[in-house]
Amino acid sequence: MSEVKVAILGASGYTGAELVRMLANHPSFRMTALTADRKAGQEMASVFPQCAALDLPRLVSIDQVDFAGIDAVFCALPHGTTQEVIAALPAHVKIVDLSADFRLYDLDAYNTWYGHPHKAPALQTQAVYGLTELKRAAIATARLVANPGCYPTSVQIPLVPLLKAGLIEADDIIIDAKSGTSGAGRAAKENILYCEVTEGLHAYGIASHRHAPEIEQELSEAARKDVVVSFTPHLIPMSRGMLSTINVRLAAGAKAADLRAAWTQVYGDEPFVKVLAAGVAPQTRHVRGSNYCFINAFDDRLPGRAIICSVIDNLVKGASGQAVQNMNLMFGLAETTGTNQQPLFP
Numbered sequence: 001m002s003e004v005k006v007a008i009l010g011a012s013g014y015t016g017a018e019l020v021r022m023l024a025n026h027p028s029f030r031m032t033a034l035t036a037d038r039k040a041g042q043e044m045a046s047v048f049p050q051c052a053a054l055d056l057p058r059l060v061s062i063d064q065v066d067f068a069g070i071d072a073v074f075c076a077l078p079h080g081t082t083q084e085v086i087a088a089l090p091a092h093v094k095i096v097d098l099s100a101d102f103r104l105y106d107l108d109a110y111n112t113w114y115g116h117p118h119k120a121p122a123l124q125t126q127a128v129y130g131l132t133e134l135k136r137a138a139i140a141t142a143r144l145v146a147n148p149g150c151y152p153t154s155v156q157i158p159l160v161p162l163l164k165a166g167l168i169e170a171d172d173i174i175i176d177a178k179s180g181t182s183g184a185g186r187a188a189k190e191n192i193l194y195c196e197v198t199e200g201l202h203a204y205g206i207a208s209h210r211h212a213p214e215i216e217q218e219l220s221e222a223a224r225k226d227v228v229v230s231f232t233p234h235l236i237p238m239s240r241g242m243l244s245t246i247n248v249r250l251a252a253g254a255k256a257a258d259l260r261a262a263w264t265q266v267y268g269d270e271p272f273v274k275v276l277a278a279g280v281a282p283q284t285r286h287v288r289g290s291n292y293c294f295i296n297a298f299d300d301r302l303p304g305r306a307i308i309c310s311v312i313d314n315l316v317k318g319a320s321g322q323a324v325q326n327m328n329l330m331f332g333l334a335e336t337t338g339t340n341q342q343p344l345f346p
Ligand SMILES: NC(=O)C1=CN([C@@H]2O[C@H](COP(=O)(O)OP(=O)(O)OC[C@H]3O[C@@H](n4cnc5c(N)ncnc54)[C@H](OP(=O)(O)O)[C@@H]3O)[C@@H](O)[C@H]2O)C=CC1
Pocket: 009, 010, 011, 012, 013, 014, 015, 016, 035, 036, 037, 038, 039, 040, 062, 075, 076, 077, 078, 079, 081, 098, 099, 100, 148, 149, 150, 182, 183, 184, 185, 186, 187, 314, 315, 318, 319
C-alpha cells in the first residue's frame, strides 16, 4: 500500500516512545509529525537518546502540525486533554486515542469517574472501543478508536470469552492487578519517585479506580447483564509489566480445563494471545517489550472456583502495541506489521 503519513501526539511520553520504537520498523507508516508540550522544539534524540540512530522529525507543539498532510494520528496525551484536540482534526484523519477520553460510552459515567463533562459528546458516539481481538470488525471500519486501558486489556482478554460462554459467574469476579510504574507516565509525580516505589508494594485506587467502569462496561456487554467487579490495582517496583490475578466462581460443573479449552477455541489462531501450557504461571518477564498477552487458569482449592493469571507489557499490549495493531487493522494491514517484536528476556 502507499505510505501512510502518521502523527504521534505526545511523542515525548512513555507510550509515545513505544510508538516510535514500533513504527521505526513499520513498512507503511511513516512518522511525519511528532508533538510534545513542554519539550516542543527539542530533537527526539535529546529527549530519548535511544532514538539517536533514527531519522525523526523534531518535536513540535500540536498547533504547528499541518494535519492536511497527515493520514493517521496516534494520540498519546494525558486523559482529559484529548477530546478537544481530536474534535479539531480534519475528517480524513484516522485516529487511535491511547487515553481514556473516548472509552466510556455513557457520558454520565464519564462525568462521574473523570470529574468533568465530556468535551466532544458527538464524537464519542463514533468511537469504537479498541480491544483488537474482541472488536476486530468494528475497529476495521472505525475512524476513531479508543484504545483500551492497560488494566482493562489484561482483564478483558481472559474474561470476555468466559462470560460469553457462560463458564464463569458474572457476580463474583475479584481482580488483583499489579502494574509497573511506567503505567503512570513520564511526567514527574511524587507517588512514582524512586523512594516511593522501590523495595515496597502497595495498592491504590482501592474500590475507586477509574478502570473499574471501563472493565464493567465491556464485561457487561459480554455477560449481557450488569457486571460489577472487585478491582484492586497495585504499584510494583519495576518499570514495565502488568499481572492481573483474577479469582472467579465457576459455572456449575466447570473446571479450569474448560476455561483453557474455551480460550484455545477463541484465541487459538491469534498472534498475540497465548494460552500457556497447563500449570504454567504467566510471568511479566516473558512478555516484556512484546505485544503478547499470556493467560492461564488454575483450579482453586476452594470448590467451584478458579484462579486466572494474565500478563501483558503495559506499554505494549496495554498501550502502544495494541494501538499500532488497531491502526494496522484500520488501514487493511496485517495486525502483526511492526508489532511482532519478541519479548526482551532476560
Ligand atoms: N503508560 C502506560 O502504561 C499507559 C498509558 N496510557 C495512556 O496513554 C496516554 C499517554 O501516556 P504516557 O505516555 O504514559 O504519558 P506521559 O506523561 O509519559 O506523556 C504525555 C505526553 O503528552 C504531552 N502532553 C502533556 N500534557 C499535554 C497537553 N496539555 N497538551 C499537549 N501535550 C501534552 C507530553 O509532552 P511533554 O513531555 O512535552 O510534557 C508527553 O509527550 C495517557 O492518556 C495514558 O493514560 C494508556 C495505557 C497504558
